[in-house]
Amino acid sequence: VSDWAAAPAPLQRRLLTVLGVEELGAYRVLRVADVETPEPRPGQFAMIAAAERWGGGQDERPYLARAFSIARRRVGESHFLLEDVGPGTERLCELREGDGLWALGPLGKGFRAPTERRRAILVGGGVGIAPLAILQDALEADAEREVTVLLGFRDAARAEGAALLHGAQVATDDGSVGHHGLLTELLSKELYRDSRAQVYACGPAPMLEAVRAMCTTRDVPAQLALEAGMACGFGACFGCAVPKRGGGYLRVCVDGPVIDASELEHVDAHAGAPA
Amino acid sequence: MSAPAAGAASPGAGGPVEFCGLRLAHRVINGSGTFDAIAARRVFGAALAREFPFAAYVSKTITLQPRAGNPPPRLWEAAGGMINSIGLPNKGLDGYLAEDLPQLAELLAEAGADGAPVPLITNVMGSTGEELAKLVAACEQRAEIAAIELNVSCPNVKTGLDIGADPRQLEQVVRDCREHTRKPLIVKLTPNTADVPACARAAEAAGADAVSLINTLRAMALAPGGGPWLGGGSGGLSGPAIRVVALAQVAAVARSVGVSVIGMGGVQRAAHARDLIDAGAGLVAVGSESFRDPMVAGAIARELAA
Numbered sequence: 061v062s063d064w065a066a067a068p069a070p071l072q073r074r075l076l077t078v079l080g081v082e083e084l085g086a087y088r089v090l091r092v093a094d095v096e097t098p099e100p101r102p103g104q105f106a107m108i109a110a111a112e113r114w115g116g117g118q119d120e121r122p123y124l125a126r127a128f129s130i131a132r133r134r135v136g137e138s139h140f141l142l143e144d145v146g147p148g149t150e151r152l153c154e155l156r157e158g159d160g161l162w163a164l165g166p167l168g169k170g171f172r173a174p175t176e177r178r179r180a181i182l183v184g185g186g187v188g189i190a191p192l193a194i195l196q197d198a199l200e201a202d203a204e205r206e207v208t209v210l211l212g213f214r215d216a217a218r219a220e221g222a223a224l225l226h227g228a229q230v231a232t233d234d235g236s237v238g239h240h241g242l243l244t245e246l247l248s249k250e251l252y253r254d255s256r257a258q259v260y261a262c263g264p265a266p267m268l269e270a271v272r273a274m275c276t277t278r279d280v281p282a283q284l285a286l287e288a289g290m291a292c293g294f295g296a297c298f299g300c301a302v303p304k305r306g307g308g309y310l311r312v313c314v315d316g317p318v319i320d321a322s323e324l325e326h327v328d329a330h331a332g333a334p335a
Numbered sequence: 336m337s338a339p340a341a342g343a344a345s346p347g348a349g350g351p352v353e354f355c356g357l358r359l360a361h362r363v364i365n366g367s368g369t370f371d372a373i374a375a376r377r378v379f380g381a382a383l384a385r386e387f388p389f390a391a392y393v394s395k396t397i398t399l400q401p402r403a404g405n406p407p408p409r410l411w412e413a414a415g416g417m418i419n420s421i422g423l424p425n426k427g428l429d430g431y432l433a434e435d436l437p438q439l440a441e442l443l444a445e446a447g448a449d450g451a452p453v454p455l456i457t458n459v460m461g462s463t464g465e466e467l468a469k470l471v472a473a474c475e476q477r478a479e480i481a482a483i484e485l486n487v488s489c490p491n492v493k494t495g496l497d498i499g500a501d502p503r504q505l506e507q508v509v510r511d512c513r514e515h516t517r518k519p520l521i522v523k524l525t526p527n528t529a530d531v532p533a534c535a536r537a538a539e540a541a542g543a544d545a546v547s548l549i550n551t552l553r554a555m556a557l558a559p560g561g562g563p564w565l566g567g568g569s570g571g572l573s574g575p576a577i578r579v580v581a582l583a584q585v586a587a588v589a590r591s592v593g594v595s596v597i598g599m600g601g602v603q604r605a606a607h608a609r610d611l612i613d614a615g616a617g618l619v620a621v622g623s624e625s626f627r628d629p630m631v632a633g634a635i636a637r638e639l640a641a
Contacts, residue, residue, distance in 0.1 A: 068380030073628055109627070120414035123574055125627055164629070167378065289410040291417060292626035295374025298395075298421045299410035308403045309424065314374050328407055 066170060067098035069294070073164040075111060078155045079137060085220025087143050087187060088153050089131070092161050094138040100130045102195035103170030103285050103318040107293040108140065110151050111160030122148035124291050126335075127313070129191035129262070130166060131224065138163075141190035141224065146335025167293045168317045171195050171283055174258035178281075179206040182225070183247055183271055185263025186213060191285050191318075193224045195260055208250055208257075212243030212267065244270045251278055259321075261285070269327040282321035288312040302328055348612050349640025352390075355519035355544045355595060357454045357481055359390040359618070361636040363608065366599050366622030367458040367484060367523065368395040368421070373438050375629065387446035388633035391454040393620070394431075394439065396486045398460055399470060401427035406566035411556040416574025416601070417623060418554045420567030423460065428473055431457075440479040454481035456521065462492050464511035472515040482519035485512060488527070488550050500528035502537035509541035521597065524548040524588070531584050532591035539592045547597035547620065548588060549581045574623040575601045582614055589615020603631070605638035 076092040100106075107125035114122055126148045132139040144153045155161065171191070174180050180199050182192045189211055199207050209228040213219040216236035222228045230238030231246055239246055244267070251257060255278055261271045262285035275282035288300035293313045301309035302316075305325045310316065352359050365388075372392055376383045404424030411418040426434060443453040457480045461467035467485060474480045487499030487508065499505050499522070509522055522538035524531055526549040535546045551571025556564040563569065581600020589596045598616030601623075602608050608619040621632040628634075 068382065069378055071379040071382045071386055072630055107627075115415070121412055123412055123416055123627075162628075289408055291410060291419075291623070292629070294378045294629060295371045296369060296629070297410070297419070297626050298368075298371075298404060298424055299419060301404060301407050301409060301424075303406075309407075311374075314378065 066101045066104060066166065069098070069165055069167050070096070073107075073162050076138075076161045076163050078157055078159040078161055080157050081142075081153065081155055084141075084223060086217040087141055087221045089224070090140040090142055090152060090155060090161075092138050092140075092163070093136060094163070095136045097138065098166065100133065100138075100166035100194070101170030102198045103129070103191045104166035104168050105129050105293070105317055106138070106140075106163045106165030106167060108152070109162045110155060111162055114151060117147035117151055119147065121146075122151060124148075125162065125164065125293070126152070127287070127290055127293055129285065129317075131190035131193050132197065133194060141187055141193075141221070143187040149335050164293060168313055169315070171260055171285070171318050174205075178256055178258040179208060179254060181208045181210065181247065181250055181257045181259045183243060183259060183261040183263070184209075184211045184225075185243055185267040186218060187221070188263035188267075188285070188287070189221055189224055191262050192260065196225050210243055210246045210250065212263070213237070242270070243267060244274055247271065247274060251280060255280055259283070265327050265329050269329070272321040272324060272327055275321050283318050284321055284324070284327065285318050286312050286316050286327065348609055349636070352617065354391070354618055355482060355521075357391065357519065358451070359454065360448065361390045362612065362618050362639060363389060363632045363636040364391045364456075364597070364618055364620050365389045365393050365625060365632060366620040367393045367486065368423075369622040370625050370629075371395065372442055373435060376442055379629070384442055384445035386630065386633060387453060388625075388630050388636070389453065390618075390636065391456055391481070392439070392443055393456045393484060394435070394458050395425060396423045396458045396460045397425050397428055397431045397470065398423060399428050399466055401425065401430055408564060408566055409570075411564055411570070413554065413556070413572060413574070414576060416572055416576035418556055418565065418570040418572050419551065420565040420570030422567055428470055432473065432477065436477065436479055455479060456482045456484050458484040458486055458523070460486035460489050462489050462498075464508040467508055468511045468515050471512040471520075475516040475518060480518065482521060483512075483516060484521040484523050484547060485509065486523050488523070488525040497525050497527065499523075499525040499534060502530070502533045505534055506537040506541045509538050509543055513542035519544040521545040521547050523550055525550050526580065526584055527553045532587050535588040535592045539594050543594060545595040545597060545617075546588060546592065547599065549577065549584050549600045552577055552580065573601070575603055577601045578607060582610055585611050585616050586614035602635070605635045608635050608639060
């Protein structure tokens with residue numbers, strides 16, 4: 061766990077073979093054979109696109125590859141968590157065993173291990189739970205490490221996604237599963253119980269902004285995995301800018317996607333991506 | 336035997352070419368602002384120099400003062416392409432010369448062959464002829480810069496019209512710049528004007544060594560609740576959606592001027608590059624497609640040579 065240094069990404073995008081797409085409530089887990097990849101650091105992502113019929117969908121899209129966190133590594137396999145919310149994700153959800161997938165990566169700066177033996181609190185919302193799964197795997201490789209998992213979802217079908225991690229406390233917007241209310245209410249309780257923690261969060265922008273504000277107020281270090289519309293994933297397009305504390309912008313792809321809460325003024329409500 | 340001049344008819348589209356006195360390994364370069372070689376080197380490591388995809392490297396646009404760029408969102412995926420409203424973030428002239436230029440020069444020296452670096456073309460933009468001339472004069476002083484490209488898709492502060500959209504204004508601005516450099520001077524034409532060939536002729540009359548086109552087409556997207564989606568209001572369309580527009584404009588400009596033409600717009604494969612070359616382009620630039628595949632320009636160059 062101590063050495064989470066990322067190797068340079070291969071310059072060539074790789075043509076990978078789909079092993080399967082499994083339902084996980086409202087989500088899909090896309091599994092691809094990925095033997096050659098440098099081992100990704102938790103929080104890193106890949107730019108992925110179907111090798112066939114990428115384009116010609118709704119509104120003559122998709123065109124750009126899509127940025128996805130690497131949700132999990134198994135021997136020779138990479139997993140991605142999908143939710144069908146637009147023409148790109150729709151096409152990815154249609155993939156079947158044997159289909160081809162273009163992948164460039166692993167890209168970006170991932171999570172960093174907790175210091176000073178702090179408890180790790182993983183806070184994930186919706187499809188944003190993906191990078192927390194590979195993070196939980198890495199953290200729990202150290203048996204001494206205490207890990208708390210808090211996951212929030214809109215409804216029961218999405219809450220089934222909690223099975224991607226284990227031992228999670230769940231909150232839902234509609235109260236159908238677990239705590240009826242906001243994920244940050246669970247986080248607040250945990251920080252009250254023991255604030256000697258390192259928070260790792262990924263999810264929709266309003267959730268990340270609430271986590272950022274709470275951790276900043278309580279002086280708890282937080283690493284936020286951000287999402288932003290990006291064309292390339294490797295610093296070329298400058299599309300994925302997010303406001304930096306003190307002025308200017310950070311590029312989510314090369315300065316992140318994992319960015320310390322202390323580096324951000326706020327998490328932009330517009331931080332959406334082409335879906 | 337000397338390499339065929341880019342722009343002149345040549346037996347094959349592959350192999351080394353001469354462009355404005357520069358020797359290039361092949362005909363494929365990048366569009367300005369579509370490949371940050373410094374960031375890419377951090378991401379991909381030493382492999383980037385070993386397998387550098389471009390025969391010349393065009394910097395992103397440099398302005399006199401630093402710019403943070405436009406507020407997000409900066410991108411919109413359109414039918415067969417994308418709209419960007421990036422806003423030309425850069426460190427300003429001084430920051431570029433002090434921080435970026437040495438890094439670019441080192442990378443391009445490593446990427447070159449036989450002791451010759453991959454030529455660096457620095458792209459500059461100003462809102463007046465005076466500003467542009469200052470930028471050009473500063474570039475003239477630096478041996479690491481092989482050529483200068485003028486981004487004239489900038490509104491005139493008085494008229495609000497893009498400098499490059501008005502042939503008379505463009506001719507004056509290019510003249511102002513021409514006085515300050517002996518390096519090859521390339522004018523990046525805007526497609527957002529009524530008569531692009533007239534602008535190309537104006538650039539040529541003022542002493543430009545080459546013209547490059549097309550820049551992005553002015554475009555807009557609305558947010559689901561109404562109002563502009565892009566933080567900058569409107570943006571520029573690129574990608575395969577503009578390929579046929581690029582071909583028409585490159586063909587019209589190549590018929591109108593004698594100077595070299597760099598053609599770009601929606602190039603995804605060697606066949607698209609060949610079309611632009613057939614239409615009169617001496618060099619071809621790859622832009623948005625590099626976002627989808629960082630090595631695609633190298634693959635196109637290899638296919639042109641085959």
